[in-house]
Each structure stands twice: as C-alpha cells, then as structure tokens.
Amino acid sequence: MSSSLWKRHGETHYANIQYGYYVLGISALYFIFLMVMRKVLPSRPATSSDSKFKKIIYGLYSIDPAINLCILLVLFLTPFYGHYSLAHQTSVYIKRLGRLSYVLLTLNLILNLRPNWLLYRDYTYTDFIPLHKWLSRIIVLIAMVHGILFLIYWGVKDERSVLSELKKAKNFVGLIVMIEAGLLLLFSLGPARRLNYNLFFATHNIFTLSLIFLTAIHARPGVGVPYLGINIFILAVHLISKTVFARSTDLLGKYTDYRNTNLVAVQLPRAALADAFEPGCHIRISPFRRINPLYWLLPSHPFTVASMPSDSTVDLIIAENKHPRSFKLEMGARYTIINNYNPAIPRLCLSSATRVSIVCGGSGISFGLPLYRYFKELHPVDYLHFVWLTRDRYQLKVLEDLLKESSFDGSADFHIFITRDLDSMEQEQQEQDDIDLEFELESFTPEQLDENGAVVGDTASSMGTKIKAASVNLGRRINWAVDLSNFVDASVTDTTWLLTCGPITLIDAGRQYAAGNGINFASEIYAL
Numbered sequence: 001m002s003s004s005l006w007k008r009h010g011e012t013h014y015a016n017i018q019y020g021y022y023v024l025g026i027s028a029l030y031f032i033f034l035m036v037m038r039k040v041l042p043s044r045p046a047t048s049s050d051s052k053f054k055k056i057i058y059g060l061y062s063i064d065p066a067i068n069l070c071i072l073l074v075l076f077l078t079p080f081y082g083h084y085s086l087a088h089q090t091s092v093y094i095k096r097l098g099r100l101s102y103v104l105l106t107l108n109l110i111l112n113l114r115p116n117w118l119l120y121r122d123y124t125y126t127d128f129i130p131l132h133k134w135l136s137r138i139i140v141l142i143a144m145v146h147g148i149l150f151l152i153y154w155g156v157k158d159e160r161s162v163l164s165e166l167k168k169a170k171n172f173v174g175l176i177v178m179i180e181a182g183l184l185l186l187f188s189l190g191p192a193r194r195l196n197y198n199l200f201f202a203t204h205n206i207f208t209l210s211l212i213f214l215t216a217i218h219a220r221p222g223v224g225v226p227y228l229g230i231n232i233f234i235l236a237v238h239l240i241s242k243t244v245f246a247r248s249t250d251l252l253g254k255y256t257d258y259r260n261t262n263l264v265a266v267q268l269p270r271a272a273l274a275d276a277f278e279p280g281c282h283i284r285i286s287p288f289r290r291i292n293p294l295y296w297l298l299p300s301h302p303f304t305v306a307s308m309p310s311d312s313t314v315d316l317i318i319a320e321n322k323h324p325r326s327f328k329l330e331m332g333a334r335y336t337i338i339n340n341y342n343p344a345i346p347r348l349c350l351s352s353a354t355r356v357s358i359v360c361g362g363s364g365i366s367f368g369l370p371l372y373r374y375f376k377e378l379h380p381v382d383y384l385h386f387v388w389l390t391r392d393r394y395q396l397k398v399l400e401d402l403l404k405e406s407s408f409d410g411s412a413d414f415h416i417f418i419t420r421d422l423d424s425m426e427q428e429q430q431e432q433d434d435i436d437l438e439f440e441l442e443s444f445t446p447e448q449l450d451e452n453g454a455v456v457g458d459t460a461s462s463m464g465t466k467i468k469a470a471s472v473n474l475g476r477r478i479n480w481a482v483d484l485s486n487f488v489d490a491s492v493t494d495t496t497w498l499l500t501c502g503p504i505t506l507i508d509a510g511r512q513y514a515a516g517n518g519i520n521f522a523s524e525i526y527a528l
C-alpha cells in the first residue's frame, strides 16, 4: 500500500475489498439458488388465506421482487454491522454503499441475459423483468445515497470542502454518475415508460453503460478487476445475443380492418425463425438493421408467434397502437427479427400437463393459439379448453383471415366471449345496416343458445364467422366458476394447468382461480 494512501485513510482504505467479494459471492449463490428453486418449488399460486410460509414459497417461485430483494438485502447489509466506528470511520460505510451498488450491477446484467443460457431450462428473461426493475432502482438509489452522503461528509468535515473535493477529477466523475443515476430513476418510472418508451430505453441504455464504465474510472480502490472485467464479458454476451441470432426479413402479408379494429394479423416468411421453437414463444422486431446505431439505442418490439414450427409462415397478431409514433409493421419495409424467446411457461407444463385450460384476452390470442394447437396436436391432453375474450366481432374477422388457410378446428373446445355489451352492439348494428354479420341474440332460436346465452356449436358459423368454435358468448365476460366448471379434477391437480395471457386484471383473476382450486398456473403479460 502506498504511504500517501496510508496517511489519507489509515488502515481503512482497503476495508471494503473483502466486502465486494462477499457481495459477488452472495450474488453467485443467489444465482445457484434460482437454478435450483424452479426445479423443486411447486408452481401453484398461494391464496390470500394461505399461510405466510406458502406465500413466501410462491413468492420465491414467481420471483416476487419484494421477497427476493428482502432476502438479498438482509445478506448484503449484514456486514454493515461491523467493527468500524460509524462516528470515526464514517467514510468506510459510505464507500461500502458505493461498492455494493457497483458489484450488484453484475447480478443485474447476468439476470437480464436474453436468452439466459444458464437459466434457460426453467426461466425466460421476462420472468426477471420485475426483479430487474426493483433491483436496478435499489442499485441506483444506493449509488445516489453514497454520493449524497459524501457531499454531506465533505461539507461537515473542517479539513475538506465540497468544492475542493469536486475539483478532483475522479470525484467529479462520481458526481456525473450520481446525476445520471437520478435521471435513470426518473425516466424509468412507470408513467415515464408509458409516455415515451423510446426515451426511456435510450436513456436507460446510455446511463447503464456509463454507470458501468464511469464508476470504474471513479472508484478507489479500483473496481476494474474483477468487476468491470466480468461486466464487460456479460455485455459482450448481450451484444452477441442481439447480433448472431438476428435475421433480416420483410412481411409476406398483413390483414387489417382499420375502420373497425386495431387488431391486425401479420405473416412473415417461415425462414424468419429457426427450424424449432416453443409454442407461445416470442420474437423481438426492430425496424433497424444491426449496423444502424438506432438498433442498439432504441427498443425492439416483442411479439408472440401465433403459429407453429410446422406452419409455412410465421404469424403475428398485433393490437396496433393508434399513436403516430407507435410501432407498426408495414408491407415493403425490412425488419430485423431477434431470436425467439421461450414463453413464460415451465417446461414441465409442456411435457407433462394432462388437463389444460387456456384463457386469453384481445391480442393475447397470439399466445393461446399455438399452445392450444400444441396440446391438441403434438401433446394431446385428457382435457383441453380454450377461451378467447375479445372486445368485438371485428377482432374475430382478423383471426378468421389468419386462419382461413389452416386446418384449425375448435368446434369441441374453443369458446369465444365477445365482451362489448349487447346494447352498444345492437345500436351499432342499426347504424351499420350494410354489415352482413347478424349478431342479435333474438335472431337465434332457443335451441341455438345454451343456458348462458352463448351461441353454440355449428351456429357459430351462421353468425358470419368461419372460425370453428364450440361457442360464441355475446356481451358477457367469463365466469370462472361456471365456464371452467368441468376443468378441475381433484385427483390430478398436479398435472392441471391454467394458462392465461391478457390484461393484468384477467391474469390476476386466473391466478386467483388457480390458487383457489390448487392447480398450476402460468401467464404471459404483454408489457415490460
């Protein structure tokens, strides 16, 4: 150790080196814990009346950020209760916070790998997004608290001044990192993300890179070895994942009915994807080529593959946003398709499920359709039930266009719920005499309707839709207890799976139903 350093900080200058290794070690153990957890924990959700223990177990299974971060923080903060004096060796603790935030970047980066090669079998990257958001916020907050405490520390110490300290290049770099951390925190808040996702993503990428590299310039003792080295390695894997597994393509076709619905169906050439992929997987689409810097700066758009590997095209079903800035796939343009990412469904479900109910809403049909076909054609199950909740009949037409060439037959188990209320539909009906679809319930004889008012069996086609469905339910939402009444068989709950995709309210309702009936549950949500 140099004598000048010794004079400046006494024996405390290197006090946090061990602590850094401790955080890295806990991060590695946590990673192994994640690997093991999904293999041993049950995927059954807990009900509100379940014991705390059961809730914690499900929280661990579903990577609930609150539970996972509580465990991690207790482990990370325990060494703060140490043999250094808070009053006389304050800077040891302030520095410790800085080191903690930097070492945690490694865990953050590794959890975000897409695909995550080490956790590939049991997780998909979207499983980690909620944890990523909260872990990142904690990292950024700790970095800011570290900076603010140093400013206060210099302010109150007679022998130092804030200005003279900030004139030192390395401290000034620290100030920049602190400001960036604050901005990252601000831009990544939910409302900011919803307002302008592009702005969030661009700042997110610039600031996270500078957190990684600028902190390495700022930190003393250095963090180059091993942390910066490991982070650069993980960043290189991120870069490779986004480059090697990307393909360039254009669209084969696009079905729209813009006058009536924002739901569109898009077909890509089969070659846009690898030969094999899992049902319900998603791709990410960028309008930029890999050599364009915007490919790296702006987000790619995730869309679920609605077709199966054996189909001749790759189909997408997209609820397009009307905003002019929003992403739309256009005929004639070229796109980069990045990888295919596993669905948020455990492999155990795909390999051993015997009773399956799939409930999806709106564009969530893109997730339900391939899974329904998988459980019908490739891995036949004892009981299969498929529900699509759609806003209005025009959305049905888009699905019909997409399925017109296929052998899709849901006449035994596919139930459509058109949720928009009958009054508004009837009013619309009168306004649009030229529309040949006849939807009014009165036009059906009692034999064509079941006890819930659903149009059943072949009559679905007489409504104007060519989709082969078991029932079309008008103007009502799903009633879980009634509409899934044949689903749960108490003797095989271990291999019974409810799969949902749609708005969070639908997913929560499904989770509650699964918890109440002691069955397995998995869901995909179309939001990050």
Ligand SMILES: Cc1cc2nc3c(=O)[nH]c(=O)nc-3n(C[C@H](O)[C@H](O)[C@H](O)COP(=O)(O)OP(=O)(O)OC[C@H]3O[C@@H](n4cnc5c(N)ncnc54)[C@H](O)[C@@H]3O)c2cc1C
Pocket (backbone or CB within 6 Å): 126, 193, 194, 195, 196, 197, 198, 282, 299, 300, 301, 302, 303, 304, 305, 317, 318, 319, 320, 321, 323, 325, 326, 327, 328, 363, 364, 366, 367, 524, 525, 526, 527, 528
């Ligand atoms: C795993 C997954 C699968 C999906 N599959 C489908 C699908 O099959 N069909 C479908 O219609 N939609 C799907 N989505 C949603 C779709 O990716 C977004 O709606 C779309 O990227 C929004 O783009 P935009 O330009 O219209 O967004 P904007 O108009 O900019 O914003 C609208 C909303 O979308 C969110 N958003 C914007 N860009 C992205 C992005 N790149 N990634 C995630 N969210 C974003 C914003 O936070 C905002 O709340 C999926 C999302 C995920 C996470």
Ligand code: HEM
Pocket (backbone or CB within 6 Å): 105, 106, 108, 109, 112, 114, 129, 132, 133, 134, 136, 137, 139, 140, 184, 185, 188, 189, 201, 204, 208, 211, 238, 299, 300, 528
């Ligand atoms: C401060 C709060 C943060 C929030 C709320 C946040 C949120 C997100 C979200 C929502 C995504 C998914 C984006 C998408 O796929 O469209 C994402 C991706 C990612 N984040 Fe963060 N993040 C934060 C900070 C960080 C930090 C500090 C790091 C650095 C370690 C980081 C590293 C990554 C990486 C590597 C990706 C993948 C990017 C890609 O594939 O292009 N994030 N983050």
